[in-house]
Each structure stands twice: as C-alpha cells, then as structure tokens.
Amino acid sequence: MISLDEAVTARLESHGARFEVLVDPDAALTIKRGEFEGDLEDVIAAEDVFENASRGDRPAESDVEEVFGTTEPLEIIPEVIQEGEIQITAEQRREMQEQKRRQLINTIARNAINPQMDGAPHPPDRIESALEETDFRIDPMEPVESQIDEALDALRPVIPIRFEEVTMAAQIPAEHAGSAQAQIRQFGDLVREEWQNDGSWIGVVEFPAGLQNDFYELVSEQSGGEGETKKVRDEEDIRTR
Numbered sequence: 001m002i003s004l005d006e007a008v009t010a011r012l013e014s015h016g017a018r019f020e021v022l023v024d025p026d027a028a029l030t031i032k033r034g035e036f037e038g039d040l041e042d043v044i045a046a047e048d049v050f051e052n053a054s055r056g057d058r059p060a061e062s063d064v065e066e067v068f069g070t071t072e073p074l075e076i077i078p079e080v081i082q083e084g085e086i087q088i089t090a091e092q093r094r095e096m097q098e099q100k101r102r103q104l105i106n107t108i109a110r111n112a113i114n115p116q117m118d119g120a121p122h123p124p125d126r127i128e129s130a131l132e133e134t135d136f137r138i139d140p141m142e143p144v145e146s147q148i149d150e151a152l153d154a155l156r157p158v159i160p161i162r163f164e165e166v167t168m169a170a171q172i173p174a175e176h177a178g179s180a181q182a183q184i185r186q187f188g189d190l191v192r193e194e195w196q197n198d199g200s201w202i203g204v205v206e207f208p209a210g211l212q213n214d215f216y217e218l219v220s221e222q223s224g225g226e227g228e229t230k231k232v233r234d235e236e237d238i239r240t241r
Helices: 025-032 061-068 073-083 090-111 124-132 144-155 174-185 209-222 235-240
Strands: 008-014 017-023 085-087 112-114 165-172 189-195 201-208 228-231
Touching: 008 025, 008 073, 017 025, 017 061, 017 073, 025 073, 025 085, 061 073, 090 112, 090 124, 090 144, 090 209, 112 209, 124 144, 165 174, 165 209, 174 189, 174 201, 174 209, 201 209, 209 228
Parallel strands: none
Antiparallel strands: 008 017, 008 085, 165 201, 165 228, 189 201
C-alpha cells in the first residue's frame, strides 16, 4: 500500500450516494484508461470505500450493495476510479506537475541529440532552460510518454534536437573483459560481440543517443581507463573495428 500523503481521492456519485477511494495518482490514470496491470493493493492507501475519505466516514452497506452488487473493496475500488472523477488538490497538482516535468526532461535528455554537433547529447539543464522559453506546459494528468512529441515540437524552434539511437563499439583488454562485458552488454541492445585471440572483448551496443556520455564513463570505469570506444556508423565500421 501507499501512504495517505501520496494518495489522491477518486470519487463516484451514484443513486444519491457518494463513494470515495484513495489511490496513487499515476495508477488511477492507468486504471481509468484500462491499462493497469499491477497489484491493486500496491497502489491504494486503504482497502476500503468511503463516503468521505478525509473524515473516514463510510457509506451505508446497503448503498454499496445497491450500486456495486458487492461489498468487496478490491472489486469496488477499480469501478469507482473508472466511472468516477479523480480529485486532486492544488498542492498535489503542483507536485505531480513538477514530478512529470522532471521525468519529461530526463526522458528527452536520454534519447535526444544535437544534430548540429555531430550527434552530441543535450544535457538535462539545457533542455530545461529551453523548455522555459516555450509555451509548453506539462499536463500532470497525462502520461509523460504521450506528451513527448508536443514537447519536442515546442523545443525545436529553440534548440536543434531530435530523437535518435546510436551504435557504439567498445573494446576491453583481457584483464578487464570478464566483468566489463557483463556490464556493457546490459547497457543497451547487444548487436554483436567478439572474443579476440588475446582475450580482449569487443562488443557493439545500440542505445538512446542521449546516453553516450554515460556509456563512455561505464567503459572507462569497467576497464580501468584502458577500454576503447568508437561510434559505429555502418556495417563496415563493425568489420574493421
């Protein structure tokens, strides 16, 4: 379960009665869209149905039975969310908006590059500053993923930006290859790998372009600074690495 501080109220009024439940705001939105796949008990603050959640008042059992055909909270809670309205305070809205703004900025930073700077990533601070120059405002009630395209449209007149994946090759000396290759192959999608006669390892990995600096740091850290990296532009690059 979640804490009361994290929860929002979903309210349904029916048959002259009011029913309220306490639920995680993001989970409430996925439940409302019919996309929730988790465990309901993990995203609610109380396994209960209220008439007034802030006071802890409960509706008459006869009203609950009449409207829902059951008194089982775990069966009722999704219906209240799906059929009712999600109530959030101004403070909750601000907190949700800020949280999703940070998620949006980080998502864009992980995936976007500057096409005018040979595919260099944009730091989060630059994306944040550029967003502040636009009219774009994050909607706290919508998933971040559904707002990315609109945010990119707003950013393009301010900074050169596009989403892209890169393919990088890393060569790790034999003394570090065992542990390093395990970390590198998990960084993205492993395109191919080769073990050389001297025991060194070459791996080719594809991942979001905005993570290039993280990749360089990982290779350096895992190889004791002795690893080499190269951006792979075509199949010939892979063969000649």
